[in-house]
Amino acid sequence: MLGEFTDKKAEERFFAVYDEILRKWPVPAVELDIETRFGPTRVRGCGPVDGPPIVLLSGGMGTSLSWYPHIAELAVRHRVYAVDSLGEPGRSIQTASVESTEDCADWLTEVVEGVLAETGHEKVYLAGVSRGGWLALNLATRSTARIAGVVAIEAAGFGVIGRSFIWWSLREIFRWFLPRWLLRLVASGDPDVRHTVRPLLFAALKYKQQLPEMHLFSDDELAAIDVPTRIVVGERSVIHDARAVAARLASLNPHIEVEVVPKTTHGLSLEKPDLVTARILEAARHAAAT
Template identity: 25%
Template sequence: MKRFKKEEGKQLIYQSYERLVAAWGESVEELDIETRYGRTHVIVAGRRECPPLLLFHGVGDNSALMWIYNIQELARHFWVIAVDTMGGPGKSEPNEQYMKNFEQSLWMDDILESLDINSKIHLAGVSNGSYLACHYTIKRPDRVNKIVSMAGGITLNMLRMLMIFMPEALFPSEKNTARLLKKLTAPGSDVFQKNRELMLHWNYLLKYFNNRSMMHHTYRKFTHEEIGILKEKALFLIGQYDQLSHYPKSIQNLEKHQIYYKIIENAGHGINHEQPEVINEEIVRFLQA
């Protein structure tokens, strides 16, 4: 299964990816790590002697897009490794093993081993990246110090996601890209519209990325005991207007399990783009506490 619908679309995405990373304004190193599921692309920033922090983006995006407004501040405090999710529209290239039996925690084990990280790590993720952070923390609690989950919850509501992304995702165009991003952000937000390269990249992703390549990721409901592990390690940051994570049942589940969370005002699902200063401060404060 190809990740991109057209080869020329892949090249447009990669070229835009490089322009976005250049716009980070931060000295970085890009690495390709061999794992059992294929080649994983990571962007590394900060000093190696700082605590390691792995970042995970959402389903239909990548590291270059996701962390453009966060990387400078995070790299001041942590050794940051921004990971392009296997099967997503970043630069990671899956192999046949990914198509057969992908297991997120084994893939993340390989990343840590390749980077020679033996100490406890911090994790942070947005949307699907939030699930990856939670999943690994539950699978490997002894390897994880703390996690920050953004625009995610302890339950998954795929129907809710489909309802929000449709019909714009089915008919990609510049106009529909703008419409979808309005649905994913707070009322009146222009955080994506005012950055031409971000808008261009989003349009390329909607037009050329084959979302079916993410179908090899499996998701499951966490047990009460597993959620207890998150209770000791996690902070959930949820946008005030996030239709995917800020709804009654999601909040009730967090409160039922006494999970530490904060509602971020004037933010939607694009929480770390819409309120980067607030999000950066919350991440640094929580992980360093």
């Protein structure tokens, strides 16, 4: 089964919103379609062509556009590639089903290979939020041959996602409809970003995803990661117990560093965008130095 919009009108509406938000992309960029066996994957490249490459993976239904608040700073010294994940709404076109976590890793491997072919570098740095963090870690547990390092922000794979996440999502969505002045009082981060991405999120709800479940990482899988990895979790996350994640990983793998950010939730990238940008840049510098 392939992911698809419910109808043509829903698809047209989504891409009209997509193109409107794309106008906010803060730096010059090129659109590339990297061929994979699951279909062509759209990536948006920007920054100096000879800069160390960073591949950005969004949260579910976020698309590459969710990275627009971070791009200007990330692309100063790095060649940055923001990905429209296959099997989700976006400019990537799924032509074959993604049926397993192995397929997810194979798809991302082919994307990474395409990026490296474009840059001439030997390795990339992976950075992902939520499902994007899971995608990055899912590949790193299997092979790091082409990976310099990983940063995963509020990544899935450390706890069962259930009712708490649903209720949190509903509360968060309600906030996005508040006036900007009130949103500033009740939520951290820039209210303009929430208002900008809100129509894209709702348009994306008309897309029927056909993707495998994100499995929980085993100790053996996490212990197999052999590149510098930073996992950033929100203290009040609703998809896992942040302190338990930190305690579990503390003695499991010396390559993994965990940071628990106080007073933040699963929306950490919206609540602390400057921190997310800084952690990606810090981790990329650390990976380049090792």
